[in-house]
Amino acid sequence: MKVKDKNFVSYLSEEEIQKATKRLASQLNKDYKETKPLFIAILNGSFMFASDLFKEIKLECEISFIKLSSYDEMSSTGNVLELIGLNENVFHRDVVIIEDIVDTGNTMKNVLEQFKDRGVKSVEVVSLLIKPEALANDVEVKYVGFEIPNKFVVGYGLDYDGFGRNTKAIYQLKS
Numbered sequence: 001m002k003v004k005d006k007n008f009v010s011y012l013s014e015e016e017i018q019k020a021t022k023r024l025a026s027q028l029n030k031d032y033k034e035t036k037p038l039f040i041a042i043l044n045g046s047f048m049f050a051s052d053l054f055k056e057i058k059l060e061c062e063i064s065f066i067k068l069s070s071y072d073e074m075s076s077t078g079n080v081l082e083l084i085g086l087n088e089n090v091f092h093r094d095v096v097i098i099e100d101i102v103d104t105g106n107t108m109k110n111v112l113e114q115f116k117d118r119g120v121k122s123v124e125v126v127s128l129l130i131k132p133e134a135l136a137n138d139v140e141v142k143y144v145g146f147e148i149p150n151k152f153v154v155g156y157g158l159d160y161d162g163f164g165r166n167t168k169a170i171y172q173l174k175s
């Protein structure tokens with residue numbers, strides 16, 4: 001598959017993705033049985049995964065969608081990402097963050113700290129993909145679909161420069 005100027009090869013099929021999604025949903029259905037969790041999907045990349053995952057969640061729960069943006073000015077603690085569109089009060093809530101991919105973990109570390117600062121009861125991450133070789137932070141991703149090598153992937157919501165999101169499978173950059 002060609003996206004803009006780059007070539008990609010098949011990596012994860014629709015069937016593999018759906019199977020992993022169902023496995024993750026059944027773990028979440030079990031672990032959050034006694035709670036009313038608030039799922040927070042991080043846009044844009046996770047929109048397909050969040051949709052498929054959420055259809056398999058059988059709990060009494062809510063979902064909300066946020067975008068991340070970098071503040072212009074640097075704070076003393078470094079560059080804090082702004083959580084755009086978070087209207088829910090997350091205080092004392094069991095929050096599950098839905099992400100498409102965790103690479104270095106910088107993004108997730110930042111986001112997790114912000115949820116903890118807001119006084120959540122608990123916060124966990126469900127990520128379809130994780131690149132263990134690239135992970136540079138001490139970030140716990142409790143629910144992982146696939147551990148993948150440190151190569152760029154597109155499809156199923158993930159983009160290359162805005163394009164390539166609209167597929168049912170995931171593709172890897174051709175080396």
Ligand code: 5GP
Pocket residue numbers: 045100101102103104105106107108151152153154158159160
């Ligand atoms: P991190 O902060 O963990 O390094 O990076 C997280 C973000 O980088 C992801 O949410 C995603 O937007 C982007 N990213 C990292 N690796 C890939 C990849 O292989 N493909 C795509 N499309 N985006 C990636």
